[in-house]
Amino acid sequence: MMYMLKVENLYAGYGSSEVLTGVSLEVAQGRVVALIGANGAGKTTTMRAISGMLKPRRGRVLLDGEPVQGKDASRIAGLGLAHAPEGRRVFGPLSVEDNLLLGAYGRLPLFWGYRGRAARDLDKIYVLFPVLHERRLQSAGTLSGGEQQMLAIGRALMAGPKVMLLDEPSMGLAPVIVQEVFATIRNLKAAGITLLLVEQFARSALEVADYAYVMERGRIVAEGVPDELYRDERVLAAYLG
Amino acid sequence: MITAQIVVSGALMGLVYALVAYGFQLTYATSKSINFGQGELVMLSAFFSLTLLDWGVPYWLMVPGGLLFGVLLGLFVERAAVRLALEQKSEGWILLTIIVGLLGFSAAENIWGRDDRPFPTPISSDALHIFGVSITPVEISVAIGVFALMGLIELFKRKTLLGKAFEAVSADREAAELMGISATRTVMLSYGLSGLVAAMAGILVSPITTVGPTMASALILKAFSVAVVAGLDSGFGVVIVGIFLGSLESLTSFYIGSGWREAPGLILLILALAARPNGVFGKAGIRKV
Ligand SMILES: Nc1ncnc2c1ncn2[C@@H]1O[C@H](COP(=O)(O)OP(=O)(O)O)[C@@H](O)[C@H]1O
Numbered sequence: 001m002m003y004m005l006k007v008e009n010l011y012a013g014y015g016s017s018e019v020l021t022g023v024s025l026e027v028a029q030g031r032v033v034a035l036i037g038a039n040g041a042g043k044t045t046t047m048r049a050i051s052g053m054l055k056p057r058r059g060r061v062l063l064d065g066e067p068v069q070g071k072d073a074s075r076i077a078g079l080g081l082a083h084a085p086e087g088r089r090v091f092g093p094l095s096v097e098d099n100l101l102l103g104a105y106g107r108l109p110l111f112w113g114y115r116g117r118a119a120r121d122l123d124k125i126y127v128l129f130p131v132l133h134e135r136r137l138q139s140a141g142t143l144s145g146g147e148q149q150m151l152a153i154g155r156a157l158m159a160g161p162k163v164m165l166l167d168e169p170s171m172g173l174a175p176v177i178v179q180e181v182f183a184t185i186r187n188l189k190a191a192g193i194t195l196l197l198v199e200q201f202a203r204s205a206l207e208v209a210d211y212a213y214v215m216e217r218g219r220i221v222a223e224g225v226p227d228e229l230y231r232d233e234r235v236l237a238a239y240l241g
Numbered sequence: 242m243i244t245a246q247i248v249v250s251g252a253l254m255g256l257v258y259a260l261v262a263y264g265f266q267l268t269y270a271t272s273k274s275i276n277f278g279q280g281e282l283v284m285l286s287a288f289f290s291l292t293l294l295d296w297g298v299p300y301w302l303m304v305p306g307g308l309l310f311g312v313l314l315g316l317f318v319e320r321a322a323v324r325l326a327l328e329q330k331s332e333g334w335i336l337l338t339i340i341v342g343l344l345g346f347s348a349a350e351n352i353w354g355r356d357d358r359p360f361p362t363p364i365s366s367d368a369l370h371i372f373g374v375s376i377t378p379v380e381i382s383v384a385i386g387v388f389a390l391m392g393l394i395e396l397f398k399r400k401t402l403l404g405k406a407f408e409a410v411s412a413d414r415e416a417a418e419l420m421g422i423s424a425t426r427t428v429m430l431s432y433g434l435s436g437l438v439a440a441m442a443g444i445l446v447s448p449i450t451t452v453g454p455t456m457a458s459a460l461i462l463k464a465f466s467v468a469v470v471a472g473l474d475s476g477f478g479v480v481i482v483g484i485f486l487g488s489l490e491s492l493t494s495f496y497i498g499s500g501w502r503e504a505p506g507l508i509l510l511i512l513a514l515a516a517r518p519n520g521v522f523g524k525a526g527i528r529k530v
């Protein structure tokens with residue numbers, strides 16, 4: 001089995017507080033892996049520690065076999081990890097298209113000709129998200145929450161990443177939009193994107209995931225293919241009730 | 242008519258305040274920090290440019306040389322006074338940039354002496370009369386230089402991918418890092434650009450003000466006022482506030498007395514500070530650094 005992302009015994013926290021105490025997980029190439037757990041369990045912290053937004057205190061993060069823990073977030077991004085963070089974090093004052101172009105920052109020329117070089121990838125994103133094409137000249141801050149989430153996903157895709165981390169894409173969205181977000185995730189899966197997904201809608205996440213981890217207070221407490229987790233009484237009661 | 246004349250020459254000086262204030266905005270955008278020794282950068286670049294002229298470098302070659310020197314000074318300030326403080330999320334850059342400025346001041350006194358020296362320029366100082374207002378080509382060159390440089394930098398920010406990355410870091414530093422953009426290098430870039438801007442200001446005003454160690458000490462205070470009033474993050478607002486302050490100053494100086502020339506800038510600064518109880522940098526700003 002080829003692991004695109006492998007996290008081994010990861011410790012991380014903020015200031016004096018330890019949040020993650022030995023998290024291990026694996027994401028195989030082309031698979032969708034869900035990370036579920038209650039609010040405050042440490043899912044976002046796990047993603048931040050993987051992508052370098054937060055420096056892990058111990059443990060290893062292997063991206064396509066290469067250790068990346070301790071590197072700057074910008075380096076890790078350049079090595080093929082795209083993190084669509086919690087809260088979307090689109091660049092509000094910049095246009096939708098500029099946001100997408102910046103997603104591919106690492107592989108485009110910095111001064112001239114970047115637009116031409118990115119044209120084909122941009123077109124793919126616009127096929128996936130026609131609304132982004134309609135709004136490509138608008139500043140990202142004027143988009144609705146759902147559109148911003150599409151933009152955050154499109155921006156991450158523009159990098160052509162080896163692994164994508166997607167943190168609570170449905171957060172704060174209306175139910176119909178949440179349906180759209182999950183439809184998008186199924187599209188990503190069909191396209192063969194390797195994805196680590198954090199979701200509060202655990203049931204929907206398990207429907208699309210190939211494998212899942214359950215997190216509690218900074219540790220992985222259960223894991224398995226979705227069918228196994230559905231049979232786990234404790235997991236069922238706590239997260240899928 | 243005399244009033245129009247006074248407003249025009251004041252406004253030109255105001256454009257220089259605006260240019261230096263724009264330099265404050267550039268670094269504030271990427272790092273929520275500014276170089277309090279920016280005035281010394283203006284002065285050192287002017288001295289260096291004058292030295293190039295002394296060495297016989299032709300004026301139009303001196304300009305890029307002087308500007309490059311400014312860029313290097315800006316990068317030096319970032320490395321020596323800003324980067325560590327930002328990494329430690331402290332506000333140490335305030336004191337450190339002041340100290341680097343003081344060092345620059347002493348260096349200038351030792352290298353070039355304390356005297357004010359004229360700055361030769363091939364651009365004519367013979368007044369032209371336009372709609373009854375007399376204006377010299379040197380003064381016109383100030384306006385052209387200010388707008389050209391600000392325009393070029395804005396064009397860079399909007400049209401190149403590197404410029405967009407600059408804007409991305411300004412908008413959300415962490416998210417920009419997730420795109421593979423190095424925030425550290427972007428902050429360097431912004432300090433390089435603010436050094437460029439300072440050098441341009443030095444080259445533009447020197448023919449009017451002469452060159453000396455203290456040439457920029459009044460200038461910098463007023464540029465700071467302009468930046469604070471216009472907002473440290475609000476683009477071309479500095480041009481309007483700069484022109485306003487420059488005009489107000491020369492009107493004050495003419496109608497009230499030349500001793501009162503500095504008063505409007507200080508009053509403006511006091512008012513701006515009073516209107517911002519969180520301080521110039523704002524609470525949110527400091528937390529985000
Ligand atoms: N910036 C922060 N500073 C201090 N503590 C934090 C910070 N972010 C999160 N935490 C704490 O870390 C724990 C895990 O948070 P988080 O990873 O956001 O959980 P989840 O994403 O699973 O809801 C929580 O107890 C939270 O209070």
Ligand SMILES: [Mg+2]
Nearest residue numbers: 043044086168
């Ligand atoms: Mg979270």
